[in-house]
């Protein structure tokens with residue numbers, strides 16, 4: 001996958017793209033991220049990238065000319081690229097959206113700054129607007145890094161078996177079950193007996209139920225979208241009605 005990033009602060013991207021899973025994905029060539037400075041596409045004397053809003057109001061807006069020139073240049077080099085603006089006004093970026101984007105060959109992430117971008121850029125140069133959550137960042141850079149990280153882990157070959165994403169939170173619409181590692185007794189707190197039993201089927205069942213319980217406790221909204229068996233739905237109803245106590249088996 002090829003990702004083009006358009007930003008006024010390219011330096012923000014250097015360290016996160018060098019380390020850990022993202023660093024390895026780039027090294028292996030499974031992902032190619034090219035960061036461009038929007039200011040390089042400002043062709044006036046002062047290379048101005050922002051200006052005051054028509055009609056007054058506080059703050060500055062990103063001027064349309066440099067953004068349009070940068071997007072046009074990217075589209076010229078990468079035909080068919082999906083152009084995405086990061087903004088708190090966008091549709092919510094979630095695991096399902098990440099799955100959809102992971103199948104693209106290329107995308108451009110435009111990082112907004114200041115009070116936003118000129119509306120004509122939104123309407124006529126951008127394919128899609130994404131938000132990573134209901135809060136306001138000081139710019140789209142950290143949002144773009146979140147999007148890159150989440151998508152990279154879904155690309156074939158990026159995660160080894162050790163880091164597999166098949167069973168992690170959200171992949172099946174549920175939060176993840178509790179996990180434990182050595183020691184068995186940590187400062188008096190024991191690992192649940194069943195995980196030491198060697199009974200793989202019993203462990204699988206226990207994990208699924210724990211995932212259901214945890215999702216019901218913390219994110220009941222997710223249950224509306226997860227695929228549950230008849231037995232699992234019954235289990236949830238029992239938890240809700242108090243017939244089963246969360247935390248017990």
Ligand code: ADE
Nearest residue numbers: 086087088131132137143
């Ligand atoms: N830019 C500022 N806030 C943002 C958010 N929540 N998501 C995406 N881009 C942003």
